[in-house]
Amino acid sequence: xxxxxxxxxxxxxxxxxxxxxxxxxxxxxxxxxxxxxxxxxxxxxxxxxxxxxxxxxxxxxxxxxxxxxxxxxxxxxxxxxxxxxxxxxxxxxxxxxxxxxxxxxxxxxxxxxxxxxxxxxxxxxxxxxxxxxxxxxxxxxxxxxxxxx
Amino acid sequence: xxxxxxxxxxxxxxxxxxxxxxxxxxxxxxxxxxxxxxxxxxxxxxxxxxxxxxxxxxxxxxxxxxxxxxxxxxxxxxxxxxxxxxxxxxxxxxxxxxxxxxxxxxxxxxxxxxxxxxxxxxxxxxxxxxxxxxxxxxxxxxxxxxxxx
Amino acid sequence: xxxxxxxxxxxxxxxxxxxxxxxxxxxxxxxxxxxxxxxxxxxxxxxxxxxxxxxxxxxxxxxxxxxxxxxxxxxxxxxxxxxxxxxxxxxxxxxxxxxxxxxxxxxxxxxxxxxxxxxxxxxxxxxxxxxxxxxxxxxxxxxxxxxxx
Amino acid sequence: xxxxxxxxxxxxxxxxxxxxxxxxxxxxxxxxxxxxxxxxxxxxxxxxxxxxxxxxxxxxxxxxxxxxxxxxxxxxxxxxxxxxxxxxxxxxxxxxxxxxxxxxxxxxxxxxxxxxxxxxxxxxxxxxxxxxxxxxxxxxxxxxxxxxx
Numbered sequence: 195x196x197x198x199x200x201x202x203x204x205x206x207x208x209x210x211x212x213x214x215x216x217x218x219x220x221x222x223x224x225x226x227x228x229x230x231x232x233x234x235x236x237x238x239x240x241x242x243x244x245x246x247x248x249x250x251x252x253x254x255x256x257x258x259x260x261x262x263x264x265x266x267x268x269x270x271x272x273x274x275x276x277x278x279x280x281x282x283x284x285x286x287x288x289x290x291x292x293x294x295x296x297x298x299x300x301x302x303x304x305x306x307x308x309x310x311x312x313x314x315x316x317x318x319x320x321x322x323x324x325x326x327x328x329x330x331x332x333x334x335x336x337x338x339x340x341x342x343x
Numbered sequence: 344x345x346x347x348x349x350x351x352x353x354x355x356x357x358x359x360x361x362x363x364x365x366x367x368x369x370x371x372x373x374x375x376x377x378x379x380x381x382x383x384x385x386x387x388x389x390x391x392x393x394x395x396x397x398x399x400x401x402x403x404x405x406x407x408x409x410x411x412x413x414x415x416x417x418x419x420x421x422x423x424x425x426x427x428x429x430x431x432x433x434x435x436x437x438x439x440x441x442x443x444x445x446x447x448x449x450x451x452x453x454x455x456x457x458x459x460x461x462x463x464x465x466x467x468x469x470x471x472x473x474x475x476x477x478x479x480x481x482x483x484x485x486x487x488x489x490x491x492x
Numbered sequence: 493x494x495x496x497x498x499x500x501x502x503x504x505x506x507x508x509x510x511x512x513x514x515x516x517x518x519x520x521x522x523x524x525x526x527x528x529x530x531x532x533x534x535x536x537x538x539x540x541x542x543x544x545x546x547x548x549x550x551x552x553x554x555x556x557x558x559x560x561x562x563x564x565x566x567x568x569x570x571x572x573x574x575x576x577x578x579x580x581x582x583x584x585x586x587x588x589x590x591x592x593x594x595x596x597x598x599x600x601x602x603x604x605x606x607x608x609x610x611x612x613x614x615x616x617x618x619x620x621x622x623x624x625x626x627x628x629x630x631x632x633x634x635x636x637x638x639x640x641x
Numbered sequence: 642x643x644x645x646x647x648x649x650x651x652x653x654x655x656x657x658x659x660x661x662x663x664x665x666x667x668x669x670x671x672x673x674x675x676x677x678x679x680x681x682x683x684x685x686x687x688x689x690x691x692x693x694x695x696x697x698x699x700x701x702x703x704x705x706x707x708x709x710x711x712x713x714x715x716x717x718x719x720x721x722x723x724x725x726x727x728x729x730x731x732x733x734x735x736x737x738x739x740x741x742x743x744x745x746x747x748x749x750x751x752x753x754x755x756x757x758x759x760x761x762x763x764x765x766x767x768x769x770x771x772x773x774x775x776x777x778x779x780x781x782x783x784x785x786x787x788x789x790x
């Protein structure tokens with residue numbers, strides 16, 4: 195058995211950094227990353243941001259407590275990205291509600307912004323209805339919250 | 344050889360209707376349609392709306408004229424959808440620019456709105472820069488344009 | 493509310509025919525359908541073959557009876573398919589076991605075979621272990637079974 | 642600008658190791674990784690195995706030399722994998738032809754094999770026809786070739 199843990203990105207202050215390489219699966223016949231796939235990159239980055247910060251989503255899901263679902267996304271596509279490009283997803287918590295949080299995510303290639311999105315995630319119970327987030331999670335989010343608006 | 348053409352939806356006035364069934368590939372471990380996959384449903388519906396209206400995107404792509412790329416999406420998730428659900432993507436042109444158009448798309452399950460999005464598509468040349476849409480396409484869009492705002 | 497049921501393909505004797513159009517989401521930067529996406533086309537076709545034949549997988553899943561999982565796939569890629577191509581997935585039951593069935597699936601573009609696969613699906617219980625298929629399902633498969641080997 | 646290069650796995654002798662975490666995008670309503678998505682994991686691992694070994698596929702694609710396409714896959718699913726699982730794709734070159742190579746890939750979770758596949762990749766020119774691989778690539782493959790059969 196080999197010991198090779200998956201990549202999870204890292205924090206730089208309040209920013210979570212998550213590098214992504216563009217593979218064939220991510221591209222389309224226009225030769226660029228298919229627009230919906232940026233949402234997949236962003237979800238990976240958010241999942242790992244929470245994990246690295248100490249929030250265990252799978253335990254909450256398995257324990258019947260609840261799960262984050264995406265409630266709202268406003269995404270802008272500024273540039274295209276191509277096969278083999280090295281991208282960086284930069285994520286930052288912007289707002290924390292009782293049952294939701296807002297995260298801003300930018301996909302960068304070097305200094306150029308490829309796309310950016312404001313993502314609202316809502317915490318819902320097993321019945322699919324909004325539910326107050328665990329208190330220690332809210333505290334984690336408060337610590338992570340960036341100053342920018 | 345069998346004669347069985349693919350489904351393309353149909354117009355009902357200015358609305359394009361495109362039915363989608365939810366398969367395993369569309370769902371995630373939360374038991375519902377994965378949020379990014381609604382953008383795939385919507386892209387299928389937009390492609391077929393244009394096709395049925397007489398706009399040949401592949402010829403434009405192959406001829407080096409240009410292609411539509413998604414520039415901006417604002418999407419709201421109102422309800423979840425499950426395996427085997429029968430959904431309907433209802434699309435309508437809202438605004439036409441020189442090099443872009445705005446389409447409103449709703450994903451319905453019966454009378455219930457599952458998600459809806461305002462999608463801005465930009466026409467770009469082979470160099471990736473904005474380019475004026477073919478004039479006859481603009482005329483088609485003008486005919487399709489809904490009255491709603 | 494609009495009445496527009498999703499497309500499910502149809503039987504022609506023992507063959508289930510399911511038409512698919514190639515959208516941007518299906519392609520990659522090579523300009524062709526991404527190889528893993530043929531498995532998605534085939535899964536859609538299998539799901540609808542079962543549905544049209546009278547097998548209700550969602551009821552079995554929701555009722556805790558079990559679900560089909562893919563156990564084995566041998567797939568050959570003969571030709572590539574491009575954006576906007578009209579494809580036809582032709583599926584046929586080949587073998588029926590106590591807890592599994594083998595389905596042959598071809599993806600055709602007119603008379604040309606694009607890809608074909610032999611897919612073994614195993615029926616498993618909620619515990620993930622092989623389980624005998626419902627008897628009336630086996631009877632349905634027996635009726636559907638093609639003569640070809 | 643942040644310096645955070647994407648993960649590419651590493652070689653351990655002739656084996657290329659590539660760790661993957663399971664995200665929501667990879668799973669389906671059965672609560673496990675969707676079967677077609679293992680082909681995506683394997684493609685990422687193959688791409689990075691070639692990259693780390695010194696083969697620049699994008700330069701070959703951009704230069705009009707050719708590209709690898711998947712010609713044949715035989716994949717077996719032994720166990721299921723769940724959200725958040727830490728998987729390892731272990732890849733090894735098995736056979737080298739004039740215009741193709743065969744790679745064996747296993748997806749492991751600890752000591753347990755989740756799935757494994759024998760993948761034949763063919764090198765094709767811009768016309769889509771088989772073409773002899775660059776000679777220095779063949780030499781790289783020869784060095785990478787495992788002893789196992």
